[in-house]
Each structure stands twice: as structure tokens, then as C-alpha cells.
Amino acid sequence: MASIEGTIxxxxxxxxxxxGGTSLHKIDARAKVLVALVFILSVVxxxxxxxxxxxxxxxxxxxxxxxxxxxxxxxxxxxALFLPFALAVGMLNPLFxxxxxxxxxxxxxxxxxxxxxxxxxxxxxTISAALLLVGVTxxxxxxxxxxxxxxxxxxxxxxxxxxxxxxxxxEEGARSSRARELRSFGGKGLGIGSYxxxxxxxxxxxWMRADRIHMSMLARGFTxxxxxxxxxxxxxxxxLYLLGWSALFIVLRLRNVSLLLGSLVTxxxx
Amino acid sequence: MHMADVLLSPAVGGTMWAASSSAIxxxxxxxxxxxxxxxxxxxxVLGAFLFAAQMINFSIPGTGSSGHLGGGLLLxxxxxxxxxFLTIASVLIVQALFFADGGLLAxxxxxxxxxxxxxxxxxxxxxxxxxGERPSQARITFAAVAAAVAGLxxxxxxxxxxxxxxxxxxxxxxxxxxxxxxxxxxxxxVEGFVTAAVVxxxxxxxxxxxxxxxxxxxxxxxSLRNVLLAFLAAAxxxxxxxxxxxxxxxxxxEWSIAKVTGKDELKGPEHGIHGMLAAMQEKIxxxxxxxxxxxxxxxxxxxxxxxxxxxxxxxxxxxxxxxGIVGGLITLVIVFLAGFLLKRxxxxx
Numbered sequence: 001m002a003s004i005e006g007t008i009x010x011x012x013x014x015x016x017x018x019x020g021g022t023s024l025h026k027i028d029a030r031a032k033v034l035v036a037l038v039f040i041l042s043v044v045x046x047x048x049x050x051x052x053x054x055x056x057x058x059x060x061x062x063x064x065x066x067x068x069x070x071x072x073x074x075x076x077x078x079x080a081l082f083l084p085f086a087l088a089v090g091m092l093n094p095l096f097x098x099x100x101x102x103x104x105x106x107x108x109x110x111x112x113x114x115x116x117x118x119x120x121x122x123x124x125x126t127i128s129a130a131l132l133l134v135g136v137t138x139x140x141x142x143x144x145x146x147x148x149x150x151x152x153x154x155x156x157x158x159x160x161x162x163x164x165x166x167x168x169x170x171e172e173g174a175r176s177s178r179a180r181e182l183r184s185f186g187g188k189g190l191g192i193g194s195y196x197x198x199x200x201x202x203x204x205x206x207w208m209r210a211d212r213i214h215m216s217m218l219a220r221g222f223t224x225x226x227x228x229x230x231x232x233x234x235x236x237x238x239x240l241y242l243l244g245w246s247a248l249f250i251v252l253r254l255r256n257v258s259l260l261l262g263s264l265v266t267x268x269x270x
Numbered sequence: 271m272h273m274a275d276v277l278l279s280p281a282v283g284g285t286m287w288a289a290s291s292s293a294i295x296x297x298x299x300x301x302x303x304x305x306x307x308x309x310x311x312x313x314x315v316l317g318a319f320l321f322a323a324q325m326i327n328f329s330i331p332g333t334g335s336s337g338h339l340g341g342g343l344l345l346x347x348x349x350x351x352x353x354x355f356l357t358i359a360s361v362l363i364v365q366a367l368f369f370a371d372g373g374l375l376a377x378x379x380x381x382x383x384x385x386x387x388x389x390x391x392x393x394x395x396x397x398x399x400x401x402g403e404r405p406s407q408a409r410i411t412f413a414a415v416a417a418a419v420a421g422l423x424x425x426x427x428x429x430x431x432x433x434x435x436x437x438x439x440x441x442x443x444x445x446x447x448x449x450x451x452x453x454x455x456x457x458x459x460v461e462g463f464v465t466a467a468v469v470x471x472x473x474x475x476x477x478x479x480x481x482x483x484x485x486x487x488x489x490x491x492x493s494l495r496n497v498l499l500a501f502l503a504a505a506x507x508x509x510x511x512x513x514x515x516x517x518x519x520x521x522x523x524e525w526s527i528a529k530v531t532g533k534d535e536l537k538g539p540e541h542g543i544h545g546m547l548a549a550m551q552e553k554i555x556x557x558x559x560x561x562x563x564x565x566x567x568x569x570x571x572x573x574x575x576x577x578x579x580x581x582x583x584x585x586x587x588x589x590x591x592x593x594g595i596v597g598g599l600i601t602l603v604i605v606f607l608a609g610f611l612l613k614r615x616x617x618x619x
Contacts, residue, residue: 004325004326007325011368014368036374037374037375040275040373040374040375041280041283041284041375044275044276044278044279044280044283044375045279045280048437048438048439048440051598052597052598052601055598055601055602055605056601056605058601058602058605059605059608062605062606062608062609062612063608063609063612065609066608066609066610066611066612067612072609078370079370082370085274086274086276089274089276089277089439090276090439092439092440092441093439093440093441096440096441096442097440112440115438115439115440119276119277119438119439122275122276123274123275123276126275126276126373126374126375127275127370127373129374130366130367130370130373130374131367131368131370133367133374134367134368139364139367139368142367151291151294152294152295152298152299152302153298154298154299154301154302154310154356155294155297155298155356155359155360157310157314158310158313158314158317158356158357158360159314159360159363159364160314161310161311161313161314161315161317161318162313162314162315162317162318162357162360162361162364163364164314164318165314165315165317165318166318166321166364168318169315169318169319169321169322170318170321170322170325172322173321173322173323173325173326174322174325176326177325177326177327187329190327190328190329190336191328191329192328192330192463192464192467193467194328195326195328195464195467196464196467196468196470196471197467197471198326199323199326199339199467199468199471200467200468200471200472200475201471202319202322202323203316203319203323203348203468203472204472204475204476206315206316206318206319207312207316207476207479209315210308210311210312210314210315210316211308211312213311213315214308214311214312217311256597257597257601258597258598258600258601259597260597261596261597261600261601262596262597262598262600263597264597265596265597265600266596
């Protein structure tokens with residue numbers, strides 16, 4: 001994270017993508033949340049050496065990106081930011097798992113390298129599924145979907161509150177942090193002492209803000225739930241979306257489509 | 271210290287999901303029942319505060335590096351265990367969705383590792399016991415450091431257990447423990463000092479804020495037992511269900527072994543689609559028998575090195591791996607084209 005302001009801007013951009021009006025955006029959030037979960041479950045349920053069998057799963061992010069009219073470059077960049085981490089985790093595998101698994105001409109590829117590549121591919125798939133879910137649904141809608149899927153109301157309301165005030169408070173934090181940096185010379189004054197009182201003040205202001213929010217909510221007759229203007233419905237379109245994708249993921253999980261295609265071309269037995 | 275989707279197996283991820291969601295349900299009911307309704311906006315806003323606080327860095331003396339607050343323990347000191355657990359969980363959900371920290375399947379693990387240990391172990395059994403009713407500056411510092419270290423070490427150990435039992439990485443258990451624990455000991459000490467700095471500031475400025483959760487909180491042992499029981503029940507239940515499904519459908523290693531020995535291929539051609547594909551294959555293949563040669567070579571030099579059964583396995587694996595790679599590349603091209611065409615269509619519409 002380079003700067004706090006940069007992070008907030010990035011956050012806002014993802015938030016705004018969810019306001020798009022494509023047919024994918026209009027599908028009830030519950031269907032999209034469930035499809036994303038089925039997708040992630042199918043991807044992570046492969047054994048550690050699965051690699052080519054994972055490739056057909058790229059169909060889902062590609063279709064969501066296209067139908068949701070989302071900026072592909074933005075998501076590629078966001079996912080790429082996490083690849084060093086996935087690679088760092090995966091790089092340990094070649095060290096511990098040196099048994100040769102694949103021989104391609106003169107090259108011997110150990111099981112460790114295969115599982116390392118598998119970890120990277122999994123990371124790309126699961127991270128993009130989560131980000132695309134937000135990009136095509138929006139966080140408030142996801143919270144409402146969670147509530148209607150059975151998440152306790154107190155928790156769903158708490159999530160909505162959190163989301164509503166993230167922007168306010170991160171901006172306030174960013175301003176305080178910048179002010180402190182401008183007043184420090186040669187790194188002096190950035191230690192725990194000043195940090196403690198800076199964050200402490202932020203905390204006290206937050207606390208008082210919460211009191212004010214609560215009073216104004218009471219004044220407006222808040223009873224513990226947020227109302228949506230257009231309550232969306234889980235209809236035939238949603239059922240089709242959910243069942244269609246789930247069926248595809250299950251087929252792709254059980255049959256290695258890459259291998260089928262490959263053996264179709266090379267003529268090898270599967 | 272976020273656990274990532276890539277390291278998890280569905281059985282472990284699902285078990286932790288069930289455990290964490292039942293804890294959320296329990297804490298939600300608790301918060302609803304016994305706390306004043308002022309707490310709900312307070313929890314939300316404090317969660318947002320934690321976001322802001324995590325973004326502000328401080329320099330760590332003597333190292334030249336900088337760190338930031340984790341905040342689990344701080345929230346528990348301010349809100350009490352139940353409300354804090356919910357707040358930490360909601361912060362983790364936002365982080366998983368927007369910053370891809372961890373991931374959706376790993377959420378259950380992360381909520382458990384970063385929420386349960388500070389809220390239900392480190393706070394009631396370490397922080398409260400040391401800090402007492404009327405804490406001094408020194409007591410707050412000592413209590414916070416001890417509690418933060420304990421919480422982080424337990425959390426890191428849970429990460430190791432979850433990762434190793436998932437079996438995606440080849441890292442041996444003890445190597446992983448030795449890698450994780452010292453780092454988290456250091457992080458825990460820093461976290462403890464930062465938490466102490468913030469808590470003592472608040473204690474000086476508005477002591478009543480810190481007394482709130484202490485007085486309204488129920489007896490720690492009782493609440494911990496209930497939460498633990500809920501966790502245990504959910505974990506046993508899903509663990510059982512998941513493993514039942516897993517054994518019905520050959521998974522993971524079994525599945526790959528079946529593939530290597532080619533056992534399930536014997537049945538293959540009888541299926542309609544297999545027969546059809548085999549017939550089509552003879553006509554379509556533009557690299558006929560290319561991959562067949564490689565297994566034959568591998569077989570001929572195999573026995574000398576490793577013995578019959580193994581080389582046979584490797585041979586057929588070789589054939590499949592080549593077609594797998596070729597097919598994988600074709601799949602990626604098709605996916606890319608599909609996305610591209612759909613995009614053009616949706617732009618035109």
C-alpha cells in the first residue's frame with residue numbers, strides 16, 4: 001500500500017463499478033454470492049498437482065468481466081498485486097517436493113514446481129472471483145443478500161454500518177497521518193508515542209461520532225433494519241444463473257476439459 | 271497473517287466456515303440480547319476506525335522499519351468479546367472482498383484465527399487477569415503485551431494447523447511452526463505496545479469508555495464455554511458431513527492415483543461420450559501419436575531407474591501431461607476469445 005489516499009481511491013473505484021446497469025448487475029445478489037462460493041469451492045477442491053484442469057475455470061471470470069462490462073485492466077492489475085504473495089507461498093514447494101513428475105523432452109519438472117504453478121493459478125482464480133463479485137454486485141447488496149441467506153440481522157446491519165463509515169474514517173485518518181508526517185523531520189515523531197495519541201484521538205472522535213449517529217438514527221425512527229428501495233427477487237433468471245454455473249463448475253471439476261481437448265488434438269489416450 | 275484460499279482444502283475451509291458462522295450467530299444473539307442498542311452503530315463505526323488505524327504507520331524504534339496496528343485486542347478491550355468478535359469478523363469480510371486479503375473460503379479460518387483468540391482467549395484469561403479493575407500504566411502495558419503475544423502465537427499456530435491439514439503446500443509441520451512462531455512473537459510484542467499506548471491514552475482521557483465493557487460483560491468462563499461448544503459442534507458436524515461426501519467421491523490423491531494407473535479409463539469407452547470422442551479423435555487429431563512416443567521412451571529407460579510399476583505410472587502420466595498442457599493452452603485461448611467476443615457484443619448492445 002503506497003499511500004493511504006491511493007488505497008482509498010482504489011477502494012472507491014471498485015465500489016463505483018457496482019453501480020453499472022448491465023444485465024449481470026441486475027441479477028439478485030444472492031445468486032451471484034452463491035455462484036462465487038461454488039466457483040471457489042470447486043477450484044480449491046482439486047488436488048495439489050492439478051494444473052491444466054484448472055484452466056477451463058478462467059471462463060467464469062472472463063464471462064463476468066465481459067458481461068458486467070468491467071475494466072479488465074483494473075482487475076488484472078489488482079490480482080497481479082497479490083501474485084508475489086502466492087508465488088512466495090508456492091516457492092517453498094519446489095524445495096520440499098523434488099520428485100520428478102513430468103518429463104517434457106530434456107526437462108524434468110518436479111512435483112513441487114507443478115504444485116507451485118497450481119497455487120499461483122488457484123490464487124488468480126479465487127482472488128478474481130472475490131473482486132469480481134464486488135465489482136458486479138456492490139457491498140451493500142452483498143450484505144442484504146447475506147441477511148436474506150440467513151446471516152443474523154445484527155451482524156448484517158453491523159457490516160452495513162462499517163461499510164458506510166469506512167470512507168469517512170479512512171479519510172479522517174489519512175488527514176491526521178499526513179499532518180503528522182508533515183510535522184516530522186528526519187523520521188522523528190513517527191514513533192509509538194505520537195502514534196498512540198494520534199490513534200487515541202481518532203478513536204475518541206470516532207466514539208463521539210457513533211453517539212451522534214445513534215441519536216440521529218433514533219430521531220429518524222431506526223428499528224434495526226435498513227430498507228431497500230427496490231427489493232430484488234430470486235426469480236427464474238436467478239435460478240438459471242445459479243444452476244447453470246454450478247452445473248458447469250461441477251462438470252469441469254469432474255472432467256479435465258483441457259485434457260479432453262488436448263487428447264482430441266494429439267491423439268493420446270486420456 | 272491472513273490465511274489464503276490457495277492453501278486451503280474445502281474440508282478445512284468448510285469446517286472453519288461453519289465454526290466461525292456459528293460463533294457469529296451466537297455473538298449476534300448475545301449482542302442483541304444483553305447490550306444496549308447504542309452498541310450497534312458503535313461497533314460499525316469502530317470497525318471503520320480500525321480500517322483507518324491500520325492504514326496509519328508508525329516507525330519501530332531501532333529497526334528502521336514501520337508497522338501498523340492489528341487491532342483485535344484493542345477492539346476487545348473497548349467493546350467486550352462478543353461485540354468485538356462481530357466487528358473483527360466484519361472487518362475481515364470487507365478486507366476479503368475489497369483487498370483480496372485471504373479470500374472467501376479462507377474467511378472462516380481468518381475470523382477464527384484473528385477474532386476468536388484475541389476476543390475469547392487472550393482478553394478474558396490474560397489481559398483482564400493482569401490489568402485488573404483499576405489498572406496502572408505499567409499494568410496496562412504488561413497486560414496488553416502478554417495478551418497480544420498470546421493471541422498472535424495462537425493465531426499463527428492455527429494457521430499452521432489449517433495449512434498442514436489442507437495439504438496443498440509441501441511444507442513440513444515443524445518447519446512451518448519454526449518459520450511462523452518467532453515472527454509472530456515479534457509482531458505480538460509490537461502489537462502489545464501499540465495497543466497499550468492507545469488504551470492508556472483513552473484511559474486517561476475518557477476512563478468511562480474502558481469501564482463499560484468490563485461491567486456489562488458476563489462471566490468470562492461461562493461465555494467461553496458456550497462459544498467453544500458451538501465451535502466444536504459445528505466443526506464436528508461439518509467435518510463429518512464433508513468427509514462422508516469426500517469418501518463417496520474419490521478425491522485428491524485417490525483421484526490422481528486412479529488417473530495414473532488408468533483404472534477408470536477401462537470403463538471410459540463404454541460411456542456414450544467417450545466412445546463418440548474416441549471416434550472423433552481419430553479423425554481430428556492433427557498431432558497423431560505424438561505423445562505416444564514419449565511414454566514409450568520413458569518406459570524403456572524407466573525400469574533401470576525405478577522399477578516396473580512406477581515407470582508404467584509415469585509413462586501414462588507423461589502422455590496425459592503433454593495432452594494436458596496442449597489442451598490447457600487451447601482452453602485458455604478459447605476462454606480469452608469468449609470473453610473478448612462477449613465484451614464486444616455487450617458494448618454493441
